[in-house]
Amino acid sequence: MSSDVRYRPRSLAVVGASPSSFVGRVALENCRSLGFAGRVVAVTPKYAEVADVPAVPSLADLDEPVDAALVQVRADRVLGVVEQGLAAGVRTFVIPGAGTTDSGDVARELVQELRRLRDEHGLSVFGPNCMGVLDLVTGAAPYIGTVGRELRRGTVGLAAQSGAVVEAFVNAGARVPLSTAISSGSEAVLGLPDHLRFFAADPETTAVLAFVEAVDDAGDLLAACRALADAGKTVAACVVGRSATAQEGVRAHSGRLAGAARTTAAALAQAGAVLAHDLDELIALGEVLGTRRHVRGRRTHLVTNSGGEANLLADLADDVGLELPGLGVSAHARLTERWPLFTPRNPMDPWGADDHEVIYPEALRALADEGGDLLVVGIDQQRTAGAYEQELGLFLARTLRDAVAGSDTVPVLLSPAAQDPPDELAAFCAAADIPLLRGARPSLAALAALAGRAEHPPAAAPTPPRAAQTPPSAPMASELPRTEDEVLAALAAHGLDVPRTRRVTTAGAASAAFAELGAPVVLKGVAEGLLHKTEVGLVRVGLSTPQETQVEAAGMLARAAEQGVTLDLLVAELVRGDLEVLVGFHRDPAFGPTVLLGLGGVWAEFLDVVDVHVGDLDECTAHAFLDRSRIGRMVRDARGGALDRDGVVRALCAVSRLGASYPEISAIDVNPVIVSRTRAVAVDAALTLAPMGGPST
Template sequence: MLLDRLLRPQSIAVVGASPRSFIGSVALRNCLELGYTGALIPVAQNHSEVAGLAGVPSLSAIDKTPDLAVVQVRTDRILPIVQEGLEAGVRGFVIPGAGYTDSGADALAVSDGLAALRREYEFEVVGPNCMGVLDLVTRAAPYVGTVTSDVRRGTVAVVAQSGAIIEAFVNAGGRVPLSTAVSSGSEAVTGLADYLDFFTEDAHTASVLAFIETLTDATRTLTAARRLSEAGKTLAVCIVGHSDTATEGVTAHSGKLAAGARLTTAAFRQAGALIADDLDELMAFGELLGAGRGRPRGRRTHVVTNSGGEGNLIADIADSVGLQLPLMSSAAVKALRERWPFLGVRNPLDPWGADDYTNIYPTAIHHAAQEPGDILLVAMDQHRASGPHERELGLALAQYLHDTDSAQGKFPVLLSPVSDEIDPVLVEYCRKAAIPLMRGARPGLSALAKLATGVQDVAESTWQRPLVVPDLPPGGTVTEDQALGILASMGVTTPRRLHADNPTEAATAARALSTPIVLKGIAPNITHKTERGLVAISPVDVEQAAAEMIAKNPDLNLNFLVVEQIRGELEVIVGYKRDRVFGPTIVVGVGGVWTEFHNDAAVHVGPVDEKAAARLLDESTVGNMMDAARGGALYRPGVLTALRAVSDLALAHPTILSIDINPLIVGRDHATAVDAVIERA
């Protein structure tokens, strides 16, 4: 497997090695300082020795072909040197330079040239525009940043396109025990999908953290993420691009198309990944997973703390992130109050001050561990700069937690509610005891809650093309009346509606419906009617209202639609969009004129079958609103039918770019689509 040579190299050549510059010698020095035992070959035309190692003038001059070549030369020299290496049999390259923002068009030419060579040769590349690789299995460090002595070997792999993110993990004082860290850069040849496939099969890696800006191949990457999850390995990802500014920044940094973070997040969640809200939470995932205890059995958590205020803070955050804090049992209350009558026994439990800590804390932690639950969390405000008594207390609490956990089998966590450095003695004890040591209440508790929540079913949709799908009318955009007719033929409920060519006919149609109506002015390619004054609800004089619409829109050749007025409890948007990166996507959210304001929609990447549609609705704000509606739950089957209809219609007609049902008015016994539009390429 070529990635073995790339990530677990047995020999490394460094092209552009130089004793006179940091970049020219750092990869060699990193390998030497980490104790790498493979062959190291400096390649330099003007230096016979670099970092105490004998050099050679070129890749072709090396007697035995190396597994990996680090190509740290000027942008214009990269492709010729890669070509030379390929002809010499090298099949793995790390290319730190030639970043998109470093050298613009020349860098793009390097990426294009590497892709062209990939069609001729089989090889793999980390980069361009990367920091390289740090592998603690072989202790190889073809990496162009300083690797400090406290980097720690473990079973967590990290992959990030951003070199600074990889440096954050490498330079974090060993907080996350690493198997391999990959700064993947521009991913001109080898991408995240390849790395995930490698770590799925890698016996040295139990979990993977990824920082994602853009995807080179969304389909392959998500398939690889599913395989990793199915192999029993946890993937946690931090995805950037939620704001317009960040999305523009991703494109500017990488030169690649960026998918919206909402879609990317939905796609990875469907593939079984855990989602980190920020870098601190991704680091917390690494600390939890790196302890080697797997995942908690559930979210039931008992907390012992040394501060009532901090206990209340933890309770607030635990509630917001989904951790459950069960009440203490009557047996625990009785046992603790028999010995300490004035102790407030609750969860979180704060025994501080009721007795000497050496008396009360072992017992308190023991009783918390006896309670039915999954996680035993001890919180203490202990810092590197704390005094000797506070450091002694922190170490004692960790020991009590370890002694109790050994007997009870709960998932133990030691939490410092403040994100601050911790006494090295306590850090080392927790590492040896395999106790996750978390810094910061919110990132720590949020990561813990997500880790304790069951992984979503990662099976792909079983969608099959329906036997009968209506044809689309000729032309471009399909607006309201025709779109509703198409959806009605697929089972979506729509209101009664009549056409009218002029105001007089509109008034006649309103009388014919004999029900409260909505008058709509319609014209080709006009999809947002409200903004142009083309919607009148329950007009007193239908003919006059239609005439006013004509007067306000002299540029339009208006006709009219007289529609049965539908009442309900909630306006919902159900939609489809063919995304440039992910392809088919389905959405459900708060609808009507407030759609853009609320910006609250749940997204599913790919088509939906009955199971996926139900799960999407369950996970959405709209679904929760429907279940919790005052007076009784709203009509769920109609929303599911609409979700299936837009999915089936779009998948059967690949020219469709988007479908919007907005609003779908939902009541207790119906879900009725009152407006819709279908956009085609």
């Protein structure tokens, strides 16, 4: 067992215990219901005992120190209790209250003081503003929510920055077999990285679920993820905060499309985490990981008792990226020889071809022998179902267990409707280590996420910079590229293909540039700080004669003069291709350099098809990033033949290198890169400087 008594206290004091208050007695009752064998002391000056637990007036009255104290008092009293506890030898405190919403400045000051005491005395604090810690290994429960009788001990750790999320898992009863659940709250002292490191070293924990809202120290978080990966423990994470509100103030596409949550999720994925889109997926991941079965890949065989649900599951499996291989010759012959009128396929619906006691065992064994990664039996199971339907579900669970015995295929019982299954079925599946999932889409998405991680094991996790330092060879700010053509030229110096261009100042010179470049051309207005040229009428595409070019150029210059804007013109060759791609760079304040790849053009933000790589790129990592991205699949599988993959890689490397060369740059937005089968050409580019520098394009 882990020796870290912060998480597994052997003795516990509950300050503020009261027989008349739910919050004042629930932790004591939780310890009793979970069978905690350690010492528990109620701390209150009003009562001699609370919930049959002996009480002392204060922490100063303890006859010997306790490992941890749960402090359930008003925010303005917390600091005094902690200082008293320190004097009495207590070093770990769980502080459920003192949230900013209800305590305001008092809560903010408390966080500062707790950090001071950490530095001076080495104390540990869970919270403030948390639900506490629930340890099912020892039964220690400095936790202020009710613990139901169905909660199941297992090997899945849970760390969440939201107390309500911890409650959701605790209230889910036996669904996820937990080792220890931690609500981290305001993280005044202990934060998510500390909790992950505990789980990495904990022999009672084999997998971890994390709910992430904010990252204070990206390097510390990723180091903790690496520790878990080194220990062979899977992390499944749900990262929130993708809304537009969280991205206000970011001007370039690359900054908006990266976003704090998306960058955090990308960094965690690169560190080996499996990502969940919502709590339903995270719970499903916990159910699978709790069985300690290993999902090796995407090859999935589905069996149902309904043709309609079979088709539904096939659609959803395709949506999330699971593969449904066709049946092999042997399996097909094995079933059709006995049931000539039956048409075996994947998904398979054997219902009605024979009595279910006869055909389902044969069908499941035949599919298990196919050597797939997952064997999923889909059948709706609810506590409210009739006795016959409940018995059918139990029969199929037993048959599924027997069919995969001795194989590496992971059995899954899936109820497509997200309702609670019968108790007897849940108990059987728990004993047989069969994931009992509910809700078709989140369940299949969770399986696909685990399969994806198995197919693409994490490489080295990104390492955020310790500080934003200017490299010795970095150019001076005055040398920064300022306008579109300068940014494109800088990218070209790093290997990106760009169009032939001519920068001019008069309509006549634009006509002459047309004659030099040849038809057709693109005409654009160019000025430092000019963003979104299309929206203000400063882009004309497909000009086919010198005269047309001169007229359009004169019009642009006249409109600019009317508005008091000094404008140059850029005449560029028109580049055509098959796919418009956005390639971007964003310097994240927590994770450092990131590179983006997504669908480009004027609909880039609306479509929001973008993937993020955290860290610098070289050719090798750029190829790997492209391969795992959605754009990579489009480039590879384009109708008529693959597009210029190497050209996209050069674009990714170019923005990464340019961003690394200029620490003043906060974002680079190359949109679009026009990709054909032979070229990938950047036709527009903008950059954004750090706030003190302002934007450039």
